[in-house]
Amino acid sequence: MDSVTAPRKAGSRLNRWLLHRTAKPLLFVLWSLPVVWLFWAAWNDQLGANPAEALIRSLGDWTLRALVLVLLVTPLRVMAGWPALARLRRMLGLFVFFYASLHLLAYAWFDMGFEWREVLADLAKRPFILVGFLCWVLLLLMAGTSFNRAIRALGAARWRLLHRSVYAVACLAVLHFFWMRSGKNDFAEVGVYAVLLALLLGWRVWERWRPRGQLGR
Amino acid sequence: MIIRSADTGYHHPRSSEITSRSTYLGRREWLQHLALGAGGAALAGWASRDALAAVARPGKLAALVGVSSPLPGASTVEKVTAYEHASTYNNFYEFGTDKSDPVARAKSLKTSPWTVSVEGLVNKPRTYGLEELLKLAPMEERIYRLRCVEGWSMVIPWMGYSLGALIRAAQPLGSAKYVEFVTQADRDTMPGLRSSVLLWPYVEGLRLDEAMHPLTLLAFGMYGEVLPNQNGAPVRLVVPWKYGFKSGKSLVKIRFTDKEPSTAWNIAAPQEYGFFSNVNPDVAHPRWSQATERRIGEEGGLLAKRRKTLMFNGYEPQVGQLYAGMDLRKFF
Numbered sequence: 001m002d003s004v005t006a007p008r009k010a011g012s013r014l015n016r017w018l019l020h021r022t023a024k025p026l027l028f029v030l031w032s033l034p035v036v037w038l039f040w041a042a043w044n045d046q047l048g049a050n051p052a053e054a055l056i057r058s059l060g061d062w063t064l065r066a067l068v069l070v071l072l073v074t075p076l077r078v079m080a081g082w083p084a085l086a087r088l089r090r091m092l093g094l095f096v097f098f099y100a101s102l103h104l105l106a107y108a109w110f111d112m113g114f115e116w117r118e119v120l121a122d123l124a125k126r127p128f129i130l131v132g133f134l135c136w137v138l139l140l141l142m143a144g145t146s147f148n149r150a151i152r153a154l155g156a157a158r159w160r161l162l163h164r165s166v167y168a169v170a171c172l173a174v175l176h177f178f179w180m181r182s183g184k185n186d187f188a189e190v191g192v193y194a195v196l197l198a199l200l201l202g203w204r205v206w207e208r209w210r211p212r213g214q215l216g217r
Numbered sequence: 218m219i220i221r222s223a224d225t226g227y228h229h230p231r232s233s234e235i236t237s238r239s240t241y242l243g244r245r246e247w248l249q250h251l252a253l254g255a256g257g258a259a260l261a262g263w264a265s266r267d268a269l270a271a272v273a274r275p276g277k278l279a280a281l282v283g284v285s286s287p288l289p290g291a292s293t294v295e296k297v298t299a300y301e302h303a304s305t306y307n308n309f310y311e312f313g314t315d316k317s318d319p320v321a322r323a324k325s326l327k328t329s330p331w332t333v334s335v336e337g338l339v340n341k342p343r344t345y346g347l348e349e350l351l352k353l354a355p356m357e358e359r360i361y362r363l364r365c366v367e368g369w370s371m372v373i374p375w376m377g378y379s380l381g382a383l384i385r386a387a388q389p390l391g392s393a394k395y396v397e398f399v400t401q402a403d404r405d406t407m408p409g410l411r412s413s414v415l416l417w418p419y420v421e422g423l424r425l426d427e428a429m430h431p432l433t434l435l436a437f438g439m440y441g442e443v444l445p446n447q448n449g450a451p452v453r454l455v456v457p458w459k460y461g462f463k464s465g466k467s468l469v470k471i472r473f474t475d476k477e478p479s480t481a482w483n484i485a486a487p488q489e490y491g492f493f494s495n496v497n498p499d500v501a502h503p504r505w506s507q508a509t510e511r512r513i514g515e516e517g518g519l520l521a522k523r524r525k526t527l528m529f530n531g532y533e534p535q536v537g538q539l540y541a542g543m544d545l546r547k548f549f
Contacts, residue, residue, distance in 0.1 A: 042519055048317070049306035049513045050369060113522055126504055183367075183504065185414040185485065186314040 018084035027088055031095045034062045035102065052110035059103035064173060064193050066096040071170060071200040078207070090146055093166070097143040100136050128179035135172045138165045167204075170197045272360075272374045274441040275300040281376045281438035283356035288379075288431055290535045291359040298371035302513050304445045308365065309466055310414055311400075311407040312447070318409070319447035325406040326467065328451040337397070337473035340388035347451050351437060354382035358441070359434055359455075364496045364530045366460035370510045375455050376438030379431045389425065389473050396428040397421075397478035398454055399470035415481045421465040422478030422492065423456065424539075432457055432535055458532040460494045491549040495540070496530035500549050 017023065038058055041047050047054040070092040077085045107129075112118045123130050142163050145151070151159045174194045181190050274280060277300075286292055309319035312326075331347040345353075356376055364370045384396070402418030404410050410417050427433065434455040437444060444450040449466025456463050462482055472478075482490035489503050498508045507526055515521035529536050540548075 045518060047519075049302035050316075050511065051519050052511060053369075055519065110519055111523075122506070125501070125506065128504075183489075184314045186412070 012081070015082045015084045018082060018087065023084075024088060024091065028091060031066065031092070034058070035099070052106070056103065056106045056110065059099055059106055060177070063096060063099040063103050064177065066092060066099055067166075067170060067173060068193065068196050068200070070096055071166070071197065075200060075203045094143055094146060096169075097139045100139050104133070104136050128176050131172050131179070132176040135169045135176060138169050138172075142166065167201055170201060173197075272297050272358075272440055275304075276442075277304075278442040278445060280441060281356065281443050282441070283358045283376045283438075286357040286359045288357075288359070290432060290532055291357075291361070293360050293362060293372060293531075295360075295362070295372045296514075296516075297360060297374055298514050300440045303371055303373050303439065304448060306513060307447045308367075308461065309409075309447055309449065310412075311402065311409045311417075311419065311467075313409045314412070314414060320445075322408055323446035325408075326401070326446040326450065327403075327406055328446065328467075331451050331469075333452060333468055334470045335383065335387045335472075336470065338390040338393035338475060339473050340390065341386065343387070350383070350435075350452060353386065354378035356437070361434070361455060361457040362530050363455075363457065363461055363464075364510060364526065366462055366490070366494070366502065366507075368505065368507070368510050369513055370524070370526075370530075371513045374440055375434055375436040376441065377434045377436035377455070380433045380435045380454065381429045381431060383435060383471070384425075384429055387471075387473070392475050393473040394425055395474045395477055396423050396425060397470075397472040397474055398423075398465040398468055399472065400465045401467040401469050414485075416484050418469075419465060419481045420478060421454070421463055422480050423463075425473070426539055427456070427536075430536060430539065432532060458496055458529040458536045460496060462490070463494050493540075493545075493548050495545065495549075496526060497528060497545055497549070498526040499528075500546055 038055060042051060042055055045051070070089060073085050073089045073092065077083055108114060108119055112122065123133060142165065145154060145159060145162060154162065174190065174197055177193060178187065178190045181187055305320045306316045307319040308316065309323065312319040312322040329347070332344050333347070333350060334342075334344040336342045355378060357378055358374055358376055360372060360374045362370060363373050398421045400419045400421075401407070402410060423433070434457075436449075436453050436455045437451065439445075439448060444453065449464075449468075452468050453466045454464045454468060477492055480490075480492060482494075483492055496507075501507055509523040510526045511523050512521070515524075527533070
């Protein structure tokens with residue numbers, strides 16, 4: 001029996017730590033580090049030969065990473081038994097929106113020079129830009145309804161439905177990345193994110209449909 | 218027998234042996250006079266041989282000296298891209314698809330011994346050693362704009378000579394209409410070959426008149442030195458009015474044919490990369506506009522505005538007539 005209870009104990013210790021008042025600020029600082037580093041590097045000309053490209057792409061990478069992490073919350077919470085993780089989910093979700101917004105801003109500024117007609121033409125010209133933009137719109141809707149009053153106003157059911165669009169964002173984000181890389185036929189990195197996100201979404205499908213014991217839940 | 222000497226360099230038995238300060242300074246003054254005066258005129262060329270090249274040598278590789286090219290259009294006065302950028306931001310898929318891959322991995326490329334075989338529809342097929350090729354024609358420095366199909370550009374001082382010199386030596390037959398450039402594909406030294414991104418070896422091609430155009434450069438160096446491996450050592454093509462991928466790196470074979478060669482990117486994505494691939498702001502890539510470009514190292518850094526891309530990359534006066542009457546949308 002010990003072999004089963006030992007990891008439980010370790011898990012509950014971590015769960016207790018996640019409830020500690022420093023957990024949230026610490027996670028906030030950790031997820032701010034990439035943007036602080038990118039700003040520092042841009043300011044000090046440390047982004048290589050094409051700083052605009054490096055900045056836009058890094059911000060996209062960090063958006064994807066934050067997205068993987070936020071979708072990892074529920075599986076970890078259920079499988080590892082760390083209910084306290086739920087407390088951190090909103091902040092992680094807002095980080096996805098934050099990095100996506102910076103990604104979009106950097107593109108509009110450094111690639112398009114804030115020329116809105118160019119941006120519109122680019123949206124029409126390049127499907128991968130359109131798909132990326134659509135992701136951002138969905139993230140904007142979710143971020144805009146992320147506070148408690150919005151949840152009450154929408155009602156839990158509608159709110160949950162709206163926030164399920166994060167699954168669409170996951171699929172579209174991978175498509176965005178795939179199309180962007182298709183010019184180079186280089187899909188190794190895209191594959192990593194695609195597999196991670198497929199596992200995370202697949203787990204949810206399995207959780208929903210798997211056969212359960214007689215008791216049900 | 219050991220002959221001992223008091224002269225260890227530290228003992229000066231007679232103070233008269235010490236050069237006086239005024240004499241020491243006088244010698245320098247004399248050298249200055251020499252440099253400015255008649256004697257200097259003769260020596261100035263030697264003293265300033267590096268200064269003849271428009272660009273300072275980075276001091277990383279062996280020097281390759283050339284005179285500034287007298288050819289019209291061959292020496293733009295635009296700000297030359299920093300060597301640090303030109304040698305670290307490269308597309309050379311044989312070493313990986315990321316721009317930082319070539320500089321990290323191309324050390325493995327073995328550039329000596331190196332031969333280039335000239336074959337196909339010519340009177341004088343021949344395999345040249347690199348040393349013979351280097352001596353085939355006088356080395357010139359040419360400062361060209363380089364426009365990548367991805368939408369960025371650089372200004373690079375190349376060392377080399379017109380490919381035409383080699384073509385004339387080969388004496389193409391009347392039936393030769395195209396030139397095919399085959400580049401190195403060595404699985405042992407080029408890790409990128411394990412990927413199926415493109416068909417290896419990387420092959421490029423030009424129409425014979427394009428290949429004969431004096432601006433088409435057979436390049437052996439850049440920034441006054443031999444080519445770094447990641448830039449296509451030891452010998453590459455530079456066609457300044459076409460997108461960068463037309464300028465094959467690390468050439469091993471030049472073949473004259475009567476049929477349009479199948480080129481690497483054209484095979485990979487024929488709807489995106491045509492045989493000609495001339496720089497043209499009016500013909501968009503199917504997935505992005507080619508109207509503007511980002512100049513690497515532009516003043517203003519991140520906030521620098523993109524430049525307007527020029528027809529034939531600004532070489533229209535020199536090469537426009539090659540395409541007179543052609544529909545450049547059809548023959549992109």
